[in-house]
Amino acid sequence: DAGVIQSPRHEVTEMGQEVTLRCKPISGHNSLFWYRQTMMRGLELLIYFNNNVPIDDSGMPEDRFSAKMPNASFSTLKIQPSEPRDSAVYFCASSPRTDTNTEAFFGQGTRLTVV
Amino acid sequence: ELKVEQNPLFLSMQEGKNYTIYCNYSTTSDRLYWYRQDPGKSLESLFVLLSNGAVKQEGRLMASLDTKARLSTLHITAAVHDLSATYFCAVESFNTDKLIFGTGTRLQVFP
Numbered sequence: 001d002a003g004v005i006q007s008p009r010h011e012v013t014e015m016g017q018e019v020t021l022r023c024k025p026i027s028g029h030n031s032l033f034w035y036r037q038t039m040m041r042g043l044e045l046l047i048y049f050n051n052n053v054p055i056d057d058s059g060m061p062e063d064r065f066s067a068k069m070p071n072a073s074f075s076t077l078k079i080q081p082s083e084p085r086d087s088a089v090y091f092c093a094s095s096p097r098t099d100t101n102t103e104a105f106f107g108q109g110t111r112l113t114v115v
Numbered sequence: 116e117l118k119v120e121q122n123p124l125f126l127s128m129q130e131g132k133n134y135t136i137y138c139n140y141s142t143t144s145d146r147l148y149w150y151r152q153d154p155g156k157s158l159e160s161l162f163v164l165l166s167n168g169a170v171k172q173e174g175r176l177m178a179s180l181d182t183k184a185r186l187s188t189l190h191i192t193a194a195v196h197d198l199s200a201t202y203f204c205a206v207e208s209f210n211t212d213k214l215i216f217g218t219g220t221r222l223q224v225f226p
Contacts (some may be wrong), residue, residue: 031212043203043216050212091157097212102146102165104205104214106158 004107006092012113018080021110024073025094033093033104034067034077043091049075050097082114117142117208121217128194128224136220138187138204146207147187148214149178151200158203162189194224 005024013019025032034046047057049069057067064083069075079086089111095104118141128134138147146165150158162171164180164187171178175198177190187204204217 033214035216042218045213045215048212048214056211056213093158093214095212095214102207103148103160103163105160106150108157 004092004094004105006090006107006110008110009108010111010113012115013082015083015114016081017114018078019082019086019112019114021077021079021090021092021112023075023077023092023107025075025092026096026105027073029094029096029105030072031095031097031104032069032075033095034075035091035093037089037091037109038087046077079112082112084114087113117144117206117213117215119204119206119215119217121202121204121220123220124218126220126222128191128222130195130224130226131193133193134191136189136191136202136222138189138206138217140185140187140206140215142185143182143209144185144206145180145182145209147180148205148207149187149189150203150205150216152203152219153200161202191222194222196224196226198222199224 007022033048036044046059047067052069067077089109091109093104093106120139149162152158162178167182169180175192180187201219201221203219
């Protein structure tokens with residue numbers, strides 16, 4: 001398996017533009033997490049899904065952020081409109097969530113810069 | 116609300132020395148994970164601790180979990196330069212899948 005795949009790896013956009021980050025979890029994993037990493041705030045959990053259903057989105061900072069998981073193999077995180085303070089590395093992670101295997105595997109991340 | 120704290124935040128240590136990183140969490144949990152992150156890279160899973168008293172070892176790293184004390188430790192034995200990285204603990208909120216990360220410990224090993 002290729003692991004968790006995120007795209008794009010890098011994104012530079014102007015303030016006010018819409019940004020869409022994409023994630024393909026590991027096949028067979030039923031939990032998916034979106035995290036944001038910054039120097040100031042560390043790793044923040046934004047939202048997580050279980051069996052494609054959003055379970056907890058309390059970490060989503062504002063209404064400008066939205067996430068979807070239309071099927072088991074794809075998720076998106078959208079920021080509209082983007083602002084400079086959204087600049088960060090966004091990680092997607094997936095987990096099989098069995099009784100014996102709950103480990104979360106991370107993608108390579110998307111480095112977002114909003115200018 | 117689950118909170119996870121690590122200390123120290125920064126650790127500079129000489130090769131060959133031993134040290135321990137601590138991870139405290141605020142609410143009941145019996146699942147804890149340790150990750151490593153190299154600069155500019157993703158997070159790599161190191162250890163999965165799923166019960167009270169669990170101990171895992173890999174090379175110069177050993178992790179343990181005390182669920183009663185809500186404490187995990189990552190012990191480094193005879194540090195080498197290759198261990199230089201940021202180490203995170205992550206705790207799973209009880210009865211949910213919510214995985215909350217600690218602040219991270221940036222480790223630098225020098226000759």
